[in-house]
Amino acid sequence: MFAAYAARIDRDHPLTGLELGERPAPERRPGWTTVTVKAASLNHHDLWSLRGVGLTEDRLPMILGCDAAGVDEDGNEVVLHSVIGQSGYGVGPNEPRSILTERYQGTFAEQVSVPTWNVLPKPRELSFEEAACLPTAWLTAYRMLFTNAGVRPGDSVLVQGAGGGVATAAIALGKAAGLRVFATSRDEAKRKRALELGAVEALESGARLPQRVDAVIETVGAATWSHSVKSLRPGGTLVISGATSGDRPSHAELTRIFFLELKVVGSTMGSKDELEDLLSFCATTGVRPVIDQVLPLDRAREGFERMETGDQFGKIVLTVN
Secondary structure, three states: OEEEEEOOOOOOOHHHHEEEEEOOOOOOOOOEEEEEEEEEEOOHHHHHHHOOOOOOHHHOOEEOOOOOEEEOOOOOEEEEOOEEOOOOOOOOOOOOOEEOOOOOOOOOEOEEEEEHHHEEEOOOOOOHHHHOOHHHHHHHHHHHHHHHOOOOOOOEEEEOOEOEHHHHHHHHHHHHOOOEEEEEOOOHHHHHHHHHHOOOEEEOOOOOOOOOEEEEEEOOOOOOHHHHHHOEEEEEEEEEOOOOOOOOOOOOOHHHHHHOOOEEEEOOOOOHHHHHHHHHHHHHHOOOOOEEEEEEHHHHHHHHHHHHHOOOOOEEEEEOO
């Protein structure tokens, strides 16, 4: 079957390890289901895999891709929860949690196999392309906002780095949930798009907010960390799920954190139940993932290149005929 996969690891030039070509189809195994992929979306996790983060040489070649929507063996339209091992279903009871492409082949292929427990019904209101955007970036944003930040309608939130998949999801979900959303970006066009998505104000990175916020959604890391901490009201919560600009800020703002009794919460992906809630939330509210570009699988390299440069606003989706 045709697939986009990591053939080599290169920490400095990750795309040199990306190849497109034939790979073996999934083999049948007890407790697992093979899904015919209709659409899959890119995440920065895929670039990190090509750099060797979470993926070791001994597991190559590895088909990339965490997210997918498709059709299962019984003809049902489904969405995949890409965290394997947290439940014990389909794997050994003591197997550590991993994301597709770390231990098991991913979704950038004509077929993918996952534990049957990881398969959820796709709401009929969502297209395959829309549903394929939800299991990683949008699920991460959903958990950050509603589980780990604990915000409620009327609360205020700062979303750093508008344009990225998680940040874009957080703006759209926050607006739909009745939050007062502020967003930042270095790019004027991305700030404009953030306003169109529902942010009440979009500012340049590092700019002073008109008010301190109840929570900050942080995925940028070192470049925005100090600004994120300074933007919180006393007792506020900073939720971090990534560090695309690096994980070593020049100033950790420790004094401000303890003096104002701020909370710093790490967040990774989300549970199957949260994905089910997210699917229902999108189906009933009309919120839809922001899609930057849809490409056929054989043009996957173009999508990787666009994501690497940071030019996209929203998700890049690959479709499989």
